[in-house]
Amino acid sequence: MVVGSEPDNASESEDDRLDRAFAALADPIRRRMIARLSRGPASVTELAEPFRVSTQAVSKHIQVLEQAGLVTRTRDAQRRPVHLDAHALEELTAWIDTYRLIHEQQFRRLDGLLAALSTIPQEPNPRRRST
Numbered sequence: 001m002v003v004g005s006e007p008d009n010a011s012e013s014e015d016d017r018l019d020r021a022f023a024a025l026a027d028p029i030r031r032r033m034i035a036r037l038s039r040g041p042a043s044v045t046e047l048a049e050p051f052r053v054s055t056q057a058v059s060k061h062i063q064v065l066e067q068a069g070l071v072t073r074t075r076d077a078q079r080r081p082v083h084l085d086a087h088a089l090e091e092l093t094a095w096i097d098t099y100r101l102i103h104e105q106q107f108r109r110l111d112g113l114l115a116a117l118s119t120i121p122q123e124p125n126p127r128r129r130s131t
Contacts, residue, residue, distance in 0.1 A: 020067060024068035024070060027061070029058075032050065033047050033062070034065070034070065041081035044062065070088050071083060072085055
């Protein structure tokens with residue numbers, strides 16, 4: 001059972017989801033939490049251990065990550081572990097890869113043009129004078 005409220009994804013745009021996810025990842029503590037959760041679920045206390053912040057502050061960070069759709073919480077008896085939503089990260093990676101591939105293609109074309117230009121014989125510059 002997932003705890004907490006989830007945003008209505010049907011009415012929200014892809015841009016809104018991306019904005020919320022990247023805003024959540026803009027904070028270094030939340031990025032480190034995501035890195036920790038990539039190794040497996042963790043409790044709030046476990047997530048708070050490496051930081052000099054209160055567990056209340058860590059809970060607020062988790063709420064931001066939940067609202068961004070990057071993590072979920074479940075109930076396991078008395079424990080409420082936080083889980084990374086790998087699918088949400090895959091969506092971010094896919095969005096980034098789209099633009100990375102476009103730029104890589106542009107760089108390959110530029111490399112090809114520069115290679116072609118380097119094989120053209122250079123004519124002497126008439127403005128240069130030898131001394």
